[in-house]
Structure formats: C-alpha cells, structure tokens
Amino acid sequence: MSDAMSDTPSDENGIGIEPDAVAEDARVARTRADVSRAALEVLTGEGWEAVTHAHVARVAGYSKTTLYTHWPSRSDLLTMALEAIGDMPHHDLVGDVRTDLIGELRMLRDAIATQRLDRVLMAMAQWGATVAEIGRVRRRIVDDGEKHTRQMLGAVIQGPELEAAVSMLSGSVVCPTLMYGTLPDDATIEAAVDILLRGIELRGNER
C-alpha cells in the first residue's frame, strides 16, 4: 500500500482538490478493490459463511482493523463481493431460439461448476431478503443473468407465462444443484428447452 501515491490521479487544475485527499481517496479505492476481490474469492471458494472480517482481511493482506473501519458489517463485505461480480456469462447468440436457450442454460451450468455461481446464488438468497443493499445487487445480477432468456421468450409470451417459463428454465439447472447436488447433463438441458418450446407453442410441431 505504500506505493498508493503512484496511482494517484494528477490534479492538473489544482482547484478545490486537496492533494492529500486525492491520495487518500486513491488508497481507499485500491483497498476497496483488493478487499472486494478477496471477499468474492472467499465467497466462491468457500461459501458466504466464510466471508468474515478476519478471513477476508487475511486473504486480502490487510488488517482486520482496516476492514472494520471501512466496512463494519459482514453484509458490507458480502455486498462488495457481489458487486465485484462482473457481467454474468452469456452464450453468443446465434439467432435460433432453441440453440440460444440451450446455450444460455449450459453457460449457467458451467458457471456453477467452474465459478461456483451456486454459492453466489445462496449468498444472495440468504442475505437478499434482509439486507436491502444485497437485495439490490441480487436484482442486478439476476436481471443480467436472465436478460437474453427474457428477451427471447418475451417475444412470444408475457405476464405469468413469461415468469413461469423463465423460472422453469433456471430451475432445470438450479434445482438439481440444490436438491441432489448434481448438475444436469446436456440431454436434460435439451429436454427442458424442448418441453418449454412445445409448452409455449413456439415450434409446437417439432420434437
């Protein structure tokens, strides 16, 4: 952290900005970035119950006191971890609804397997209900994750049908993960998409 000054943005105009304040802002910003990354690493690596001040401080290489000073509650750390999640992984759309829905579900499955998105989901489920800030971050993450699916299906169905369809597709991947501790294979993902497409009468004649 001693080299934080080197990253301090130069203050060319020198109007209304104290150099010390700029350095301090840069230091806090860097600390925040380091701690966010560490908190996300702990969250996906071990699960949200491991996201404590002591553990995240150790992983990030800061003192516990520094963490408590800036982010006094565990929900602050979890919020930062969730905010550090970039955009959700998405399949490159090819313009064929069946292919694209299967692609999106495979991406979700693979993100659970390799990035432990299931742990992210469980943290959001656990904390999103009671901590408003986490509820907001969850909304952003879920919206981003569902956006292609909602767009594709929203061209054909709306309202309760659309809500049901989106949840049914997510459920084909999320439910086996939570309920059996297994991920669906390709055949199961394809079966889910085919059931859905026949069910909403898009390509109702294909099998």
Added chain:
Amino acid sequence: MSDAMSDTPSDENGIGIEPDAVAEDARVARTRADVSRAALEVLTGEGWEAVTHAHVARVAGYSKTTLYTHWPSRSDLLTMALEAIGDMPHHDLVGDVRTDLIGELRMLRDAIATQRLDRVLMAMAQWGATVAEIGRVRRRIVDDGEKHTRQMLGAVIQGPELEAAVSMLSGSVVCPTLMYGTLPDDATIEAAVDILLRGIELRGNER
C-alpha cells in the same frame, strides 16, 4: 430432566438389561428428541447459520456441554434438525393431473411461506454436498417431496425428460424464492403446469 425415570420402560424379565442402562437410554432419547426439535425450530426460524451448540442448547433448555458430549459437530445438530422434519406436505390427489400438479406446487409454495422450507432447502444445499449424512437426509426429504409429481409424470415421460420436467416444476416455485425473494402467485403456478403439460404433450390441445 429429573423426571426422566418415570418414562423408563419397565424391565419385567430383568434379563440382560441393566435398569440404569435403560434409564440412561431413555434420558438420551428424550434429550435427543428435545434437541432435534429445538434445532429444527432454530433452522426454520432463523436459518442454518443460527444452528450452533450455544443457541440450540439455550432453546432446548440443556447445557452446551450436554450437546457437545452427544453431538460434537454442528453438522450433527443440522442432521438432527433435518431428521426431525416429518413427511413433506402433499396435496390430496384427486386423479386429475393438472389439478394435482397445481396442488403440489401450491403446497410447496405454502410450505416455504409458512414453514420456511426455503431455509431447510438452503441448509441441505449448503451441507448436503460435504456431509454424507446430510446428503442422505436430503435425498429422503427431496424424494418424499417429489414423489407424487414423479409418479404422475413418470407415467408419460422418462429419463432426461422426466428429470427436466420435475426440476422445471420445482423451479417455478423455488427460483423466484431464491432469485427475487418472492413467491409465485396462483396464475404463475398454473401457467407453469400448463406449459409443462403441453410441453410433454399430455393434453397437448388444451390451453
């Protein structure tokens, strides 16, 4: 606990059973029942992270030492809590697949709302993967929860289609709970069942 003796089964034959051992067994059995109930109460009331020796001991009215002696790990307490869950709530089947699937999903939704089955699900998801005993209890609870749905759908579809269909139906209730913190309304549940039934071409012509 001082009246535990009064529940001790009488040992009429007196062969091979030490009265003290019988009394001890009865005491342990009663303690186990009390602690299991308390652990389940904490699990559904506050979530699995609150299931600690200190908290469960306080709720059950035993000493922490007693709990640590018999059930040294937190996973022991969680296993007991999950084992204390009786049969899953089920809709009384009427013999019409659409009505019965909707009834089952409503029961699932209502069990999440009133009995906080979502907290049970999250405990099972979190611990089932790493603690074999909890994995086994999860299997029993999930099998019981899905049995009617599997039976109804299994008459029409098998293999990956059946797996997909069961997860899609569960997902219509579980996914909104985890991802948005809301429960589906009746219209959404009915839409999910109708999409599914058309999708598996059972009553494919109804809308």
